[in-house]
Every structure is written in structure tokens, then in C-alpha cells.
Amino acid sequence: MASGIKDKVAILGMGCSNFGERWDKDAGDLMLEAFDEAIVDAGIDTTQIDAAWLGVAYDVVSVGSSGIPMSFALRLPNIGVTKVENYCASGTESFRGAVYAVASGAADIALAMGVEKLKDTGYAGLPFRTIGSTLDMIGVEGSGPGNFAQLATAYCSVHGVSAQDLKRAMAHVSVKSHANGAKNPKAHLRTPIDLDTVLNAPMIAEPLGLFDCCGVSDGAACAIVTTPEIARSLGKTDLVTVKALQIAMSNGWEMQQAGGWNGAYFHTARIAAAKAYKEAGVTKPAEQIGMTEVHDCFSVTELVTMEDLFLSQAGEAWRDVLDGMFDADGKVPCQLDGGLKCFGHPIGASGLRMIYENYLQLLGRAGGRQLHTSPSLALSHNIGGQPSENVCAVAIIGLSNA
């Protein structure tokens, strides 16, 4: 097995725009808002960037094709900009491109940007699009809530959990994220909610109600990465380095082979998490990982993800959630920034937004939501697609001496 990229790449600077209904901003404005913060944080100027990656999922309605829109918006110095798309994991995918470029020595300093402009469609939720010429004939074009809701029906059946118990645990997930998001000035949704509000909300896709679903937002997030040596030469002292970066992709087994996958977990997440822990040298995740930012597109997704990341035993996450294990004051806090649920979910930006929060918490720069004891390792988990066919990215970053 490859030796991995642990500590080969450092984060020089990061930025994140406000997420939300940014009616007065287009995708270029949002990218610039995130970039302005990152370039100041990095302490460099634009001409020092060697290569760039751009993650966008719904290019037709937001940014347009190719890397050119970012090159225009940031007036990049005619460097290569690679556009990547991997569903909702596009943000982490762009981060991977930049990190790999630096790790390989092909670039000294690289930029990873994620952006999405979703609120121009005229309706809530994600835009409808073709799923390919074959699947348009034999597939099902459901919605995000409908696809992920099936985790819940399968979870109850597989683990013998009552629908009421699971619904209550899912509600706890959302209440916790709203409490966290309320403390985040950049978050889309900043109103705390109570359990009854979640339980009594209108149904979107059984058994997911309105508050089991994340917001759909406009926003951008970016990272500027380099080698630890260059970072130090530029005067950085508290270095955050990449410990692991793994992406796993479905190959059809979950969706096509009867009797295999049971529908109650993410096959890819378990593979990506196991590889990431190995790459980072993590042997006891629940003890060593200080916090997580996971892909809580829906409450049930976050719940099963705690099992997929080996933080809970299979079939036990619903109890751990109710016990407060992932609350802000719990053993392994999750979504300290509000998560997709409240920070918002501009698709292409989300993976980088998660890394942004981890980066801030590691450096003690998370303001009113800062953990009392800064973690030394933080994990982000970014899922794209749907439970039966998806791409899962797991990134672990940490202090360079961790």
C-alpha cells in the first residue's frame, strides 16, 4: 500500500463565504468572498498560486462549464484550473486535487475552491437533471430526501429499532445542529429549535420531516495548500497538516446485488474511513478524533455515519445520539458549525466548508463556538450521490505535531 500523504501538505490559509440565500451575489462574487479571506490568511498574493481546482456539482444552473469562471472571478495568473464534479463530494474532490499537486511536487502552492449557486433555480431543493441515457429509462429520479429516507426504513428493519425511537434520535441530531448553528455568524439557519418542532414538522419523504433535511444554500469555501517547509518559510508557526485523504466509490454492488448491502449504512464510508484511519495512524477513532464534520444532508445520514466512521457500534448510533455523545459538549462533537443542516449546503462548497471548520477549531479560531480544549485531530466526511450508489470522501487534518 502507498505510504499516504500524512504531513506532506499543510494548509496555508482558508476562507468561507457566508452561506444562505445570497440573492445579490453570483457564483463569482461568492468565490471571491471566500478567496479574499483565504489569501489574507495565507499571507501570499494571487501570483504565488501555481495551480487550482474548482469543485461544482450543478454547473448548468450556477457557474457554467470548465475552470474558466474561477480564473475570471479571481483573475488567476493564467494557471491551470481543473474543474471537478463528484456529486456532493465535489468540494473534497477539489481539495484532493490541490493536495495531491503539492504532495507530488508539481506545485508549491495550490488552491482548492468549492462553490454552488443554487438559489437561482426558482424552487427549493436541488435542480432536476438527467441521470444518464440508460438510467433515464430504467432508473428512478427521486429526490435527495427520498433517497436518504430509505436509510431509515432499512435501519429500523435491520437493527430492530422502532420507527418512533429512530425518529426521536434523528430529531436530536437536528436540534443539536441548530443549537450549534445559532452560534455561527456565517450559517444559513441560525434559529435554535426544540424536539417537538422537529417531530411535528411536515413530512418531506417518509420518515424524514422538514427539520430532518438540510438547507439548500449559496456559498463558497476554499483552501490554499503548500508544503510544511514552504509554510514555515512564509512565517507560519501553528501548522495544520493533512493526515489522511481518502475517497471510496460505489461500483454497483450495493445497488445491483441482491442480499448484499442491507440499505442501513454506507459501504463506501466504511472503506474510506478505515483507509483514512490507517493513513493517519488512528487506531481508536472515538478516543483520538477530537471532532467531526460529517455529511448531514439528512438527520438519518449523520446518525448512520457515526457507525460508518466506527465512532458507534453498528445498530447503536441512535442510542449514542440520544445520550449526547455527538453534542457540542459530548465525547466526539459533531457539526460544531451547524453542519449542512444549518451552515447550509452549497453542494460544491460543502466539503471545503467542513475542512474550514475543522481548521478553525484546530487553531482555536472558531469564536463563540470554539471547543474549550482544541482538538488535535479533526475528521470531515463528505458524501455524494445516494446510499445505494455514492462517492464518500474522508479527510483528517490535524496539528502538525499530532
Add this chain to the structure above:
Amino acid sequence: MSTGILAFGAYVPRKRLQRSAVHAANAWFAPGLKGLAKGERAIGDWDEDSLTMAVEAARDTLAAFDRGQIDTVLLASTTFPFADRQNCGVVKEALNLPDRVATLDVGGSLRAATGALIQALRVTAGTNAAPQLCLASDLRKARPASEPELLYGDAAAGLLVGAGATIANYLGSYSISADFVDHYRATGSDFEYAWEARWVRDEGYNKLLVGALKDALQALGVAADAVNHLIIPINVRGIATSVARQAGFNPAVVVDTLADRLGDSGAAHPFVLLVSALEKAKPGEKIILVGFGQGVDVILFEATESLGQLAPRKGVTGSLALGKKDDNYMRWLFHRGVIDLEKGMRAEADYKQLAAPLWRQHKAVFGLVGGRCTRTGTVQFPKSDISVDTNDPARSTQEDYPLADRRARIVSYTADVLTYSPSPPFYYGLIDFHGGGRLKVEFADVEPGDLRVGREIEMVFRIKAVDERRGFKKYFWKAKPVAEES
């Protein structure tokens, strides 16, 4: 070798619209229709048409029969979804029949089905010709507050015709043609135009039909009192018995026209009623089937001892027993495209069908043909060059594996109110077929509370989407919960 009917089958869609609900909405405008507002009529769901119903009737007809033997498929209807794309050809693909079968659409009259049946019977009579599958299906639209709206019903039926173990022998037929225009529907028009009922009764039923029936008895050499079942597929109250009496039959032999439970299924009705009669007939009994529409067809059968040996099937009786009462008149009007609702931006998606991929994948799309690895036995849908089996991703080992007639169980499901559906919520999920194969499916004929993990389902052929801009319908298979004992 005797020739005649080898097997029968039928399909009646599940919903039974209550005529009282229709009249309750329209009484302010058409109070005179109150007399017709009794009982219920069968209505297809939004994703059904004459083509999908024909597929279901064919599957019922072919229960336990080797489909490879079929020589010809004939489909009769006055409501074909396509004017120039053979509808029967789609049925053939959905039945996964070999390419060498002949297929033909027969339309233009309510006599289309009896006409097609006579041709099939004559071709096979006295020969060892391979069986011909005759199908009839109609899903007719009607204007709100009209008589047809109350009288019609949606249904399909099938008859397998040929030599061998016949359940009813063909004894002969008689036909006349006459351009008697009691009603008509112009090409491209959704609704019929009908003439005064009293004139139709006097000149059409009492003269034309009664006269033809009398002449038929003479031509066929059978006495009226030798006939045990007389099928006159006319749902106007009292006409069937009146015609029977005038032609010399005992009115007691008139087969129930199912007016109160199903309605008039148009071109399909003669077949529907023949199936209904065969379900009750005893060996040796004679049956007369009449078709009426710009002339008259009369066909004489005699039931045989083999009738009792026919493999179990739903037929008309079984299909009628599965009915669910429905009093949502507005929903039905919307589903038939009679009224339009504000569907919102989510419904603006483009359902354009690309012709080349459809042809490339037509066995998967229409026949639900997957693949089975000849080395490991792993079943998958769709077929692929490399097996999905992670334990042995064998290459180029897959043989055709049809899944349409295999049952499955639900792995996961949801009821989605966000995605546009003509019949919200949109039900979909994941199923595992018994014997292998997994599929992400849309569910059909579902009501709240029907779905649960592990529930048994069966596949049905339905409309997947309609490209309204280009006038194309996309078909695929959906999963329907198997009816359970309550």
C-alpha cells in the same frame, strides 16, 4: 385436430370510480344523468393506457404457457397511444417474445377485437399452426358530465387461439359490415360524438343487430335455444336482453355485461365478457360472442372438457375482486388529462427519449431482461460485461435473465412529497428478486401504509414518464405490492 381458444386472461385496473362521486360533482349541470350514477366503473391509474393494460392481460393469458410457441400477436384497440409506431410491437417486447413473431395492431371500430379474433381463428382452423395471441384493450376518455363518462370502463383481455388442448372449440363465425354511425371519434380527437339513443336502439340494435344474429344462427346451423351463453357487449340498459329476446334467445342466457362493476370497455368488451363467460361455462356448453360496430360479428364456440384443467389465473373474476373503491373524481380527471393542475417548476423536467439508447437497451427497458453469470449464478440488472459480484467479477459470462415474472421483496422504501408525481406522494425504493437481482424501483398501486421492508411485490408494466412536448410515452416496469389476505 380441434381449433379454438387455448387460454384466456384479463386485466382490470384496480381503481373503481364511484359513479355517485362523478354525478355529485356534475349534477348542477347535468341533473339528467342521475339515472346512470349507480355502481362503479374501472379506471386506469395515471401510468396506465391501453398498451400497458394489454401487457397485463397478455401476462394473465400466458400464465403457465410457453411463450416461445407463439406465432402472432394481434392487439385490438380504439385508443392506441401511438398512431405510427406499432403498439403491439411494444407489447411483444414487454412480453419478451422472440423477434420472429408477427405483430399487428387492429383498430378503427368497437368491432376490432372480434374481427381480429375471427382472422386468428380462421388462420388456425383445421391446421397445426402455432398459437396466435389476440389482445384487446381500451382506455377511452370522455367529457365531464357526459354519458360515456359514466358508462365506460377501462379493461383489457386476451385469448390464445390455436390447435390442440382447446378449452373452447371454434364452430364458425358470421359477419356483416354496414356504415351505421351511432357514434364516431375523429382521428386525433379525444372524445366521441354520438347520435340520439332512440334512433340507435331502433335502427341499430333492433334492426341491424337482431337481423344479423338471426342470419348468423341460420348460417352457423345452430338453434337459439341450443346456446347457453350469449354475449352482447352493449351496456345500454336493457338492450342486451331485448336483442336476445327479439332474436329468439332465452334472455336468461345473456351474459352479464358488468355494467355495474366495470363499465363498457370498448373494443375490449367482447373479450372481457367472453373471458367472464368462460369462467362460468361448463364443458359442452355453446357460447355466442357478438361484436357490434359498423356491422356485426358473430362467433360460435363450444366449451370443452379442458376448461377445468386451465392453470389458475386472475381472469375477469379475479381482477374484479381486487378492486378498490375510489371517489376522487378530480384526481381521475387530472390523470386523464381532462383538466390541468398547476404542477409547479419541478414538473418542468424534460423527459425526451433518446432513440438510440432505447434501441440499444430495449430488452432491459421493455422486457426487464437482466443478466445471470453462468459461472457464479449471480443475477443482476441491467446486464453488464463485468459481473457485479465482487467475489468473482467474471467477464463476458452473462446470459439473458428475464425478471418481469419473478417476485421480489422490499429492502427499503420511501414516500416522497418533494419530487413531482402525478399521484403524490412518489413511492420508490429498493427490491431484491427471489433468486437474485436487485432493482431500484418506482411503486405502483400503493396506498398509505401499504409498504414495509420485506413485503412481497410483483412487477407491472407501466408508463414511466410522458414527454408532452414531443408526444412520446416512456414505459418501464414498476413494483406493485402483492395483494395480501386481510
